[in-house]
Amino acid sequence: MRGYIFSLLLLAPLPALAQDAADDRGYLEALLEDNLSSPEAEVDITGFRGALSSNATIDRISIADVDGIWITLEDVSLIWSRTALLRGALEVDELTAGEIRFDRLPLPAETQIPSAEAPGFALPELPVSINLGKLAIEKAVLGQAIIGQELTLSLNGSAQLAAGEGSAELSVERLDVADSALELQASFANASRFLSIDLTLSEPKDGIVANLLTLPGAPAVDMKVAGAGPIEDFAADLTLATDGQPRLTGTASVKAVAQETTAETTDGADAPTDLAFRAEIGGDLAPIFAPEYRSFFGSDIRLNANGLRRADGAVQLDQLSLQANAIAFQGQARLSPEGWPDLLQFDGQIAAPQGGPVLLPLSGPETYIDDARFTLNFDAERDDSWRLTSRVAGLNSDDMQLNSARLTGNGRLLRGDGTSIGQVTGRFDISAEGIELSDPALAQAVGSDLRGGLGFDWSEDAPLQLSGIDLSGADYRAKGDLRLSGLTQGLNIVLTPDLQIEAANLSRFTGLAGRKLGGSAMLALKGDIQPLAGSVDVEIFGETQDLAVAEDRIDPLLSGDGKLSLRARRDENGSAVEALKIVTDHAEITGSATLKSDAGAVDMTARITDLARVVDGISGTGSATLRATRQSGDWQIEADANGPGGTQLSAQGSVAQDAARMTLDVTGNAPLALANRQIRPRQLSGQAGIDLRVDGAPSLAALSGAITINDARLALPDQRLALEAIQGAIRLSGANASIDFAANLSSGGSLTLTGPVSLTPGYSADLSARLTDLRITDPTLYETSVDGTVVLKGPLSGGAQVTGTVTLGETELRVPSTSGPRYANLPGLVHRNEPAEVRRVRSWAGLIETGNGGSTGPAYGLDLSILAPARIFVRGRGLDAELGGRLRLIGTTANVIPQGRFELIRGRLDILGKRLSLSEGLIQLQGAFDPYIRFVADTDASGTDVAITIDGPASSPDLSFSSSPELPQDEVLAYLLFGHGVTSISPLQAVRLAAAINTLSGRGGDGLTGNLRRGLALDDLDLTTSDDGTTEARAGKYISENIYSEVTADSAGNSEINLNLQINPALTARGTLSSDGDSGIGIFFEKDY
DSSP: OOHHHHHHHHHTTTTGGGOGGGGIIIIIIIHHHHOOOHHHHHHHEEEOTTTTTSSEEEEEEEEEETTTEEEEEEEEEEESSSGGGGTTTTEEEEEEEEEEEOOOOOOOOOOOOOSHHHHHHHHOOOEEEEEEEEEEEEEEEEEEHSSSOOEEEEEEEEEETTTEEEEEEEEEESHHHHHHHHEEEEEEEETTTTTEEEEEEOOOOOHHHHHHHTOOOOOEEEEEEEEEEEETTEEEEEEEEEEEEEEEEEEEEEEEEEEOOOOHHTTTSSOOOOEEEEEEEOOOOOSSSOOOGHHHOOSSSEEEEEEEEEETOOEEEEEEEEEESSEEEEEEEEEEETSSSEEEEEEEEEEOOSOOOOEEOOSSSSOOOOSEEEEEEEETTSSSSSEEEEEEEEHEEEEEHEEEEEEEEEEEEOSSSTOOOEEEEEEEEEEEEEEEEHHHHHHHOOOEEEEEEEEEEEETTTTTEEEEEEEESEEEEEEEEEEEEEETTTTTOEEEEEEEEEEEEEEHHHHTSSSSEEEEEEEEEEEEETTTEEEEEEEEEEEEEEESOOOOTTTHHHEEEEEEEEEEETTTTEEEEEEEEEEEEEEEEEEEEEEEESSSEEEEEEESSSSSGGGOOOEEEEEEEEEEEESSSEEEEEEEEEEEGGGGEEEEEOOTTTTOOEEEEEEEEEHHHHGGHHHHHHHEEEEEEEEEEESSSGEOOOOOOOOEEEEEEEEEGTTEEEEEEEEEEEEEEEEEEEEEEEEEEEOOOEEEEEEEEOOOOTTTEEEEEEEEEEEEETTTTEEEEEEEEEEEEEETTTTTTEEEEEEEEEEEOOOOOOOOOOOOOOTOOOTOOOOOHHHHHHHTTTTTTSSSSSOOOOOOOEEEEEEEEEEEEEETTTHHHHHHEEEEEETTTTEEEEEEEEEEEEEEEEEETTEEEEEEEEEESSSSSSSSEEEEEEEETTEEEEEEEEEEESOOOOEEEEEEOOOOOHHHHHHHHSSSSSSGOOOHHHHHHHHHHHHHOOSSHHHHHHHHHHTTTEEEEEEEETTSSSSSEEEEEEESSEEEEEEEETTSEHHHHHHHHEEEETTTEEEOOOTSSSSEEEEEEOOOO
16 A cells, blocks of 8 residues: 555656646546556546645545455645755655545455565665655544454654665554554664664553454553664564553564685675574563463463574574463474475473363363373484374363374475475374264264374475375274375366275264264265366265165165266366266166256166055056256256056156246156055055146146046045045146045945135135945944035135035944953053064054144034934944934034934833833934933833933943932842842842843843844834733834834734824824724924923
């Protein structure tokens, strides 16, 4: 920056002598801009006035590089003497600027490598003398990018330069912080070689220096550097204080030393001189650091260095030492004029004098070590070998702990001819033990111990060879060679790897991968890589054994042996993947691809030996091919897939380069079993015909066409049912689907499902299910048929309504017996060494408790009517009853509220030949598919009113006996069966009493009459014996939905037929015709209230 401004001041007055005022703007500004600009910088000057006067002004000067303007000067004023130029002097009385904005440092310009020889110090001898009487910058703003925070300063000073002598004074004050100043007085004369410098810096708390050095508490800082004397024998004193307390004092000096010469070598010239240097600095720095670091530094820290820089550029460091409480470092070195080391001897140690952990003064988490040592030795006068030894013990931080680590190295340093560097060879070996990392995933991957090493070989203008690379842990290893070329060619580095990585147990990398891994793998890499150019030409080979990546559809294909090979290239002509081949015991993928800016091609083939490994219910070979090409436009796609049973899919069309739009036609058929893994334990079989088109931006709105299904089957093991002969279609258009399906139920009957469904969020639907004679059964509990219509309307994501009316046909509800043994779950039962297949089946069967209760899905509103005017039969445990009525289910699917019930039409209870008519009977739903039942039979037994009640869930109702007057239950049953108490019954009657209890409690079966009724396909069959010994049989059967016929015949030859016609739920017509000619007809009105 100083160079630009100084050049501007020199050039500004010169053309003014030869131009008139009319040319001020155009010529002068253009001339200055052209002379001051360069390829790396562009200078812009505006508002140049007063070129012919002694008071020139410039409104604005800016300097920019390729990243933009980095400095701006505004309101620049120059008061100078034009006539002084005639006597060879530039006299500036005053140079001022209203504001300078220094936003950032300029980009560095390309520079040549400096010569090894020191050029020596001297002031430039200009053709004119310069006298700057006053420099005044009212406001200078340094941007945050320069030192980390924005500063506002004022600058004042003066400068003189004439005949090789110069002096300068500068005073800097911060305008945004009080009591902050920098003062500089300096002078130098070429003739006397006398240098004088006096620099003083003073800053209050929270100043620039304290923050740049990150001193704890940001104390006030005072620093002074002062010295005077010939530059060949110059010494400067340094003092540093914080918060008014001295911290560091020291001296740095340089002294010219004449070399010994001979007459033959001097030839009358002055003898060359070497420059000796020495620095001795010490003090108590501990107070300026955080208190916890004071034990590291102690109360006295010393830095000493002395040596010699020879006239030919060689450097001799005779002593370098740093001493503090917990650190000791010393060494010496010699460098040749070419910078090549002739001697390197260094050693150091970090350890607490009293022993124990040492807190290192590092940023970030606190880091302790017990001990650290290192030594480096090389002496070219003895031999060309070098040796390095270092070790660390007891490293401990928040991120890791390390018991011990050791790094050793040895090799050779060979000098080249003339100024060439020569050759460096050697080997490093590293070991680390007791590694404990805080990151669990990283700790699992790395393990507790590491071993490694590598050899290297480098010489000037030759590649760097890294050979024998070997890094290993518990069950992984990386090994191979690496060559780095182009190190001296402008960082055009070329990496040539020949590396191999092996992992015997991939599960240790599960945490890093974010998914469960298994198996073993090996990966090899060979080729060339240019990082800066982005060029790649590599070959990759890999092998796996039982690889697993926690994907149900992929893992079965990766089991066994696997191999990978490919070649990848990327250069100025584009990218390519050649000879891609992935082979496992169960699958094979091959292909290639080329990609350019305006063209490309992809060819891929895949083959699976047995699809049963990834698709339930499908067995056989599957294959697929993909061909994609592009020529200055969209990708043209052709894809085909084939599978067993005639499965075939094809896709053709185009896809935009950025995949923002596409036109694809997909046709063929696919097995429905592809969905089985998502719907387990349910299972689909059959084929789906596909005729789809995507036209536009990839979205459901761009999808149209149809998916058709014919003769498919859906197994529902939880319900012991299956939907068979499924046929229909899903038609897609504009993010909407129209559903039209029909199916038969495996137990009998059919159903259809029709209506639209929106495919946009919310998924609004209007679906109608038509049920026709749908047979629904639970072998142990019920059997019924259902007719009706159920409608699902509204958003499927939540808020839809389920409405409709269904009518129950002939329904039989079985009160189950308990004659068979019952097995309960054994608490605490654990499957030992359970195979995965067995556990999977038990999970599908619902036999494994997951503990999370599963997801119930959204709740829908409910308003469903269930009609059953008659023919609901309840049988079992001596019961034989018919009921009818209606139910209404309201609430939601998550909270069903039943209204109404089914009530008794007729019925009886049989106990050991005793037939009791039912006086009360009902069926209610109470939220489960196991209905609540209640039946009461009462009679008079020897003057005792007896009632038998059966109520509770139909699957396990309770039995109770009651009487008036009140008697024990066994007494009630004895009076009912035998007409007297239990104390008066005979042994045979006791056996019959036990049999009756068995029947009523569900352990007596259906009996002969029940078995005969089922065999004759009757709705009712009853055999009775009257008091006079006459036997009577009664059989009943529904002739149609609303006509019930009942025939009665006895052993005396009498018979009777009764017909019941249910006109509506409240009105019934009944007719009777007997064998003796009697007949009758009546209309009956019934109403519940």
